[in-house]
Amino acid sequence: MLAYPELAAIRLGYGLSPLAPPxxxxxxxxxxxxxxxxxxxAFSMARDHLPFRSRFAELNAKEADRNEAAIDAxxxxxxxxxxxxxxxxxxxxxxxxxxxxxxxxxxWADHFTVTNAxxxxxxxxxxxxDEAIRPxxxxxxxxxMLAAETHPRMIMYLDQMNSIGPNSxxxxxxxxxxxxxxxxxxxxxxxxSLGAGSGYAQRDVRQxxxxxxxxxxxxxxxxxxxFNKNWAEPGPFEVLGxxxxxxxxxxxxxxxxxxxxxxxxxxxxxxxxxxxxxxxDDPPEALVQRLTQAxxxxxxxxxxxxxxxxxxxxxxxxxxxxVRQPFDFVVAALRGCGFTRQEVMALEQRVFHNLxxxxxxxxxxxxxxxxxxxxxxxxxxxWATAQGLAGRIDWxxxxxxxxxxxLPDPRAFMQxxxxxxxxxxxxxxxxxxxxxxxxxxxxxxxxxxxxR
Amino acid sequence: MLSRRLFLKSSALIGCSAAAHPFLxxxxxxxxxxxxxxxxxxxxxxxxxxxxxxxxxxxxxxxLRKTLSAGPGNGxxxxxxxxxxxxxxxxxxxxxxxxxxxxxxxxxxxxxxxRSHFDGQDMLEAGTGTDVDTMRQRDGWLNRLLQxxxxxxxxxxxxxxxxxxxxxxxxxxxxxxxPQTRFRLSAQGQRLLTHVWHDDPLFRPAGEQAIxxxxxxxxxxxxxxxxxxxxxxxxxxxxxxxxGETRIATFSISGWDSHARQPQVIDRALQRLSAAxxxxxxxxxxxWSRTTILAMTEFGRTVRENxxxxxxxxxxxxxxxxxxxxxxxRAIGGxxxxxxxxxxxxxxxxPLRDIRAxxxxxxxxxxGVAPDLLERNVFPGLDMGENxxxxx
Numbered sequence: 001m002l003a004y005p006e007l008a009a010i011r012l013g014y015g016l017s018p019l020a021p022p023x024x025x026x027x028x029x030x031x032x033x034x035x036x037x038x039x040x041x042a043f044s045m046a047r048d049h050l051p052f053r054s055r056f057a058e059l060n061a062k063e064a065d066r067n068e069a070a071i072d073a074x075x076x077x078x079x080x081x082x083x084x085x086x087x088x089x090x091x092x093x094x095x096x097x098x099x100x101x102x103x104x105x106x107x108w109a110d111h112f113t114v115t116n117a118x119x120x121x122x123x124x125x126x127x128x129x130d131e132a133i134r135p136x137x138x139x140x141x142x143x144x145m146l147a148a149e150t151h152p153r154m155i156m157y158l159d160q161m162n163s164i165g166p167n168s169x170x171x172x173x174x175x176x177x178x179x180x181x182x183x184x185x186x187x188x189x190x191x192x193s194l195g196a197g198s199g200y201a202q203r204d205v206r207q208x209x210x211x212x213x214x215x216x217x218x219x220x221x222x223x224x225x226x227f228n229k230n231w232a233e234p235g236p237f238e239v240l241g242x243x244x245x246x247x248x249x250x251x252x253x254x255x256x257x258x259x260x261x262x263x264x265x266x267x268x269x270x271x272x273x274x275x276x277x278x279x280x281d282d283p284p285e286a287l288v289q290r291l292t293q294a295x296x297x298x299x300x301x302x303x304x305x306x307x308x309x310x311x312x313x314x315x316x317x318x319x320x321x322x323v324r325q326p327f328d329f330v331v332a333a334l335r336g337c338g339f340t341r342q343e344v345m346a347l348e349q350r351v352f353h354n355l356x357x358x359x360x361x362x363x364x365x366x367x368x369x370x371x372x373x374x375x376x377x378x379x380x381x382x383w384a385t386a387q388g389l390a391g392r393i394d395w396x397x398x399x400x401x402x403x404x405x406x407l408p409d410p411r412a413f414m415q416x417x418x419x420x421x422x423x424x425x426x427x428x429x430x431x432x433x434x435x436x437x438x439x440x441x442x443x444x445x446x447x448x449x450x451x452r
Numbered sequence: 453m454l455s456r457r458l459f460l461k462s463s464a465l466i467g468c469s470a471a472a473h474p475f476l477x478x479x480x481x482x483x484x485x486x487x488x489x490x491x492x493x494x495x496x497x498x499x500x501x502x503x504x505x506x507x508x509x510x511x512x513x514x515x516l517r518k519t520l521s522a523g524p525g526n527g528x529x530x531x532x533x534x535x536x537x538x539x540x541x542x543x544x545x546x547x548x549x550x551x552x553x554x555x556x557x558x559x560x561x562x563x564x565x566x567r568s569h570f571d572g573q574d575m576l577e578a579g580t581g582t583d584v585d586t587m588r589q590r591d592g593w594l595n596r597l598l599q600x601x602x603x604x605x606x607x608x609x610x611x612x613x614x615x616x617x618x619x620x621x622x623x624x625x626x627x628x629x630x631p632q633t634r635f636r637l638s639a640q641g642q643r644l645l646t647h648v649w650h651d652d653p654l655f656r657p658a659g660e661q662a663i664x665x666x667x668x669x670x671x672x673x674x675x676x677x678x679x680x681x682x683x684x685x686x687x688x689x690x691x692x693x694x695x696g697e698t699r700i701a702t703f704s705i706s707g708w709d710s711h712a713r714q715p716q717v718i719d720r721a722l723q724r725l726s727a728a729x730x731x732x733x734x735x736x737x738x739x740w741s742r743t744t745i746l747a748m749t750e751f752g753r754t755v756r757e758n759x760x761x762x763x764x765x766x767x768x769x770x771x772x773x774x775x776x777x778x779x780x781x782r783a784i785g786g787x788x789x790x791x792x793x794x795x796x797x798x799x800x801x802x803p804l805r806d807i808r809a810x811x812x813x814x815x816x817x818x819x820g821v822a823p824d825l826l827e828r829n830v831f832p833g834l835d836m837g838e839n840x841x842x843x844x
Contacts, residue, residue: 159711162760179759183711186567186765196568202797323654371496371706372569381621384654386628386661387613393637393645393662425651429644438641445645445659447652 002319006419010452011315011322012278013099015332018416019340023098026310030303036101036137041088042130045152046223049123052078056120057220075119082122083353086367087345089129090356093331095341100306101137106327107277108133110375112148112192114157116368120219121153125368128153141270141300142261149188149257150225152217158184158373165213165233180233185209187373193260195269204239211237211244211252227253267295274305279314280321281379287314319421320451323380326363329392330356333444336417337404347403355399363391380451389445396444397437410439423448485603488742488777488818490700491690491732492594492619495725495749496573497708500763501770502755502801503718504541505555505783509534512790517757520714535783540722543730547774552733554780554842556771556810558788560751560803567765569709572750577619579808581833593811594702595622596830600821607697612686617702629665629689637666680727687728691735694743699819703728708749712760729774741776744814744843752801755790768801771810779844784810805837812836817843 002010008029009015009022016022023029043049052074059071093102109129116122132151136144148154155161163181165171171178185208190196214232217225236245237252242259244252260266271291275283290312291305298304309315324332334344347356357367364387370376377383401407410430414422426448433439443449500520507513508523522528528536529545535557537545547553562582563575575582579593598604599622606625611617620626637645642663649659683705690701705724710717725747733740752769768788773780788794788802796802812826812834827834 159758159760159762162712164759179757181711181758181760181762182764190566190568196566196571202565202567372709374569380654384658386658386665389655389658389662390665393666397637423648425648429647432640433644434638434640438638438644441637441641442644442648445662446648447655448648450655451652 002316002420006421007316007319008310009099010418010421011319012310013103014093014096014328015099015335015452016417016419017097017335018338018412020097023100026307029098029100029310030306032096032098033101033104033138033303033306035096035098036092036105036134038130038134041092042134043085043123043126044131044223045124045127048081049120049127049152050221050223052123053120054220078119078123080349082116082119083349083357085122085126086357087347087349087352090327090331090334091341091344093327094334094339094344100310103278103328104137104306105129105133107274108137108144110370111273112145112154113370113373113375114153115370115372121156122368124153124156124219138303139301140261141266141295141302142258144302145192145261146254146257149184149192150215150253152219152222152225155184155215155217155225156219158187160184160212161216161219163209163213163216164231165210167234168213168232169230171231171233180209180213182206182209185212188257188260191374193269194263194265195272198265198269200240207237207239208256211235211239211256215253227251261300264296267300268292270300271295271305274309275314276378278309278322279312280318282321284314284318287312320447321380322452323383324450324452325376325383326360326365326388326392327367329363329444329450330360330395332417332449333396333400334403336413337400337408338416339404351403355403359391359395359399362394364388384450389450392450393441393445396441400440400444401437407436407440410436410443413440414443417443418448421448485601485608485699485819487739488699489694489736489739489744490814490818491694491743491745492700492702493725493728493745493747494573494577494617494619494702494704495708495721495747496704496706497569497721497749498572498751498753498765499708499721499749499769500710500714500718500753501555501557501749501768502753503710503714503763504538504722504772505531505557505770506536506538507534507557507787507790508536510787510790512792512794516755516790519761520757520763532783534787538718538722540719541726543726544774547729547733548781551780551844552776552778553772553774554778554782554784555773556784556805556807556840558768558785558801558804559771559807559810560768561807563751564767565797567751567767569750569765574618576748576750576807577617579619579811579831583833591622592617592619593808593830594620594700595624595626597815597819597821598622598624598626598700600825600829601819605697607693609700610690610693610698610702612690612701612703613682617704619702627664628661629693637663680724683724683728684731687731688735691732694736695739710753710762711758711764712762714757714762717762725772733774733776736776744775744778744818745773746811746814747772747774748807748811752803754799755795755801756799766800767796768803771807773814773842777844778842784840784842805840806834808834809836810840810842813839814842817841 005022005024023032096102114125114128116125128151132147136147159181164178182205186205189200210233214227216228236243246252272288275288290308294304414430426446429442430439433442503521506521506523506528523536524530527539530536561575563572577592609626611620611628649656686703707721736743748771749769752766753763754766758764785805788804808831812831815821823836
């Protein structure tokens with residue numbers, strides 16, 4: 001029988017590594033999440049986004065003698081930094097002994113999806129993860145939600161930036177084309193808190209959108225969101241049966257986000273999403289109930305939920321019901337090959353871009369570009385597709401040997417990456433491969449490796 | 453241990469590998485279904501039909517939209533004195549004039565009010581009504597069509613591209629292909645992989661097809677560069693297959709979710725759509741005269757322009773039809789109007805017809821599938837109503 005540390009590292013982390021043993025028990029595993037906080041490689045809006053974006057605007061403003069060379073140089077620098085973002089994220093995942101913390105970073109970053117439309121967005125999205133997700137990984141859900149919804153990148157991504165109340169000071173001025181945008185409000189309810197089909201109405205979305213007017217950011221000038229009271233609809237507002245009045249208490253934006261984050265339907269939505277991501281596409285109701293109850297009892301204390309997952313008997317009962325997404329697949333493969341965090345960072349940028357990010361693209365997951373604000377699909381059937389699997393085998397055959405010229409013996413890799421979980425069929429097949437590269441392809445293409 | 457949904461999906465896919473057995477396919481080959489061809493393009497992200505086919509003859513349009521959809525005065529191509537075609541679809545104007553393009557300006561699936569892309573696309577591809585939980589309905593209407601057609605073999609239908617095309621998921625055999633992969637795996641490597649996939653109901657069928665993709669010379673297809681490269685590659689592959697044994701192909705074009713800066717967003721998406729249609733037309737050659745293309749989206753967008761130069765999720769939207777065998781050069785199925793009382797929920801275009809009814813009549817006219825089979829199995833619970841006579 002697979003021992004607990006290996007089981008947990010495969011299911012809740014990024015798989016096994018020959019370099020370090022995984023955390024021994026649920027408490028140690030949950031404690032290791034603290035390592036996933038922001039570190040000295042963290043990105044920030046103030047340092048990594050704003051100076052480049054405002055410089056770019058400045059260079060483009062000069063119609064007369066545009067300095068094309070300076071513009072190109074800036075673009076190149078931002079593009080390189082964008083690749084570095086992915087490289088750091090992957091390096092941290094590869095190097096995290098427990099892996100649970102980095103998996104949670106991916107989970108929450110996907111829950112609060114912000115996709116990248118241009119080069120500068122990539123930097124802002126990196127800052128979003130390091131400023132809104134990582135610092136709040138082990139706090140209350142409401143705290144993370146507030147940080148996420150009011151982060152400049154989220155405001156830009158969900159079109160909150162130019163949402164102006166029709167009865168605000170600016171909205172009442174004649175002749176201008178101004179209006180509200182419902183996008184942030186809709187996704188705050190549908191994706192980030194209560195969940196689709198949980199009993200809210202279009203009216204609630206509309207009211208929340210009006211309430212949020214004034215919350216904005218000027219991408220070329222600000223590193224944080226601010227409140228433009230000239231754009232704010234005066235209110236009052238009624239969202240989900242509660243009335244919000246501006247100028248009372250700590251402010252309606254914080255107040256409504258706190259209420260949404262602590263809503264009963266939110267507890268159920270987050271509980272189910274965690275269970276579906278970590279345990280099974282169709283998670284056992286008993287587990288969802290335990291998580292839901294704990295969310296309600298503790299006011300959304302995230303470590304309490306993580307411990308329930310780490311201790312869940314369903315971890316074993318539902319083994320291999322999940323399929324690794326391409327990012328997780330690549331991380332697990334690199335871990336199994338004995339890569340360290342430093343070695344991933346030492347890969348030349350062009351190599352990382354072509355072989356790692358290019359490989360993920362062929363597997364169906366283009367870095368930073370899920371299809372919409374609902375993030376990447378969760379179901380096994382979305383990833384175990386003919387095209388995706390062809391991409392995974394192709395990567396194993398053509399790209400991995402370039403990343404790791406001294407490829408491990410496939411039999412040693414099977415032991416390092418899968419331990420006791422390797423099936424008899426796989427143990428039979430691997431030694432019969434014609435070449436080490438094909439042996440690796442058989443392992444990396446197997447259900448044993450792709451499921452968790 | 454398998455979850456219920458996984459099991460359902462898997463048992464469906466096992467049907468796929470069984471039907472790919474040489475014995476079964478040789479029987480199927482004897483009576484391959486007809487010469488007509490269907491391409492379904494899913495436009496993911498909710499296309500703004502009002503901007504693509506601009507109803508400039510409706511006086512309410514100008515009050516609802518200050519900058520968007522400004523009609524022939526702003527570069528759009530007049531179609532019939534009432535509708536104008538978005539400037540980015542200019543390359544398709546000759547098709548309209550030649551009767552090879554039409555559109556239904558106000559259609560929708562039965563999906564209402566929640567306006568979620570995810571659920572909307574699920575319902576569009578599942579082809580079901582609101583009485584079925586789409587989360588539980590894993591198969592798509594194109595697959596159920598295959599089940600209702602005689603003489604289907606595994607080459608009959610193809611999904612193309614990196615997206616999982618739920619519209620073709622299900623028990624009937626179908627194939628998929630994606631660009632980007634090229635490598636060789638020895639016969640032994642293939643045998644070993646087949647061995648480790650053997651007992652896994654999800655990986656076994658996916659793996660068998662993955663090996664076909666890997667071995668396919670066509671995966672080395674040449675592609676142009678530029679923003680429409682992917683769309684052209686998908687269309688070129690689809691045309692190649694449709695010129696062979698394939699009769700049904702489906703792929704998706706994403707990038708329609710134009711909440712802000714709609715002119716830029718929709719321009720890119722329309723360029724891709726136009727390139728895909730023109731590539732199909734060119735590469736299909738003589739078979740174009742036997743081909744129908746349906747381009748469908750999950751729902752339309754708000755009739756009012758929002759404050760960010762975009763539009764938000766709505767209800768009624770447009771379906772584009774093209775092909776050498778259609779009766780084109782016309783708008784299909786009437787116009788609900790944009791006046792205050794005409795709108796759905798006071799904000800969206802009122803759909804006049806279930807988009808599934810149009811699709812069902814096309815399937816009937818193309819493949820001779822009986823209406824009762826279409827209403828019962830392919831689109832359960834649908835009332836097909838009058839035939840809009842989309843085909844010539």
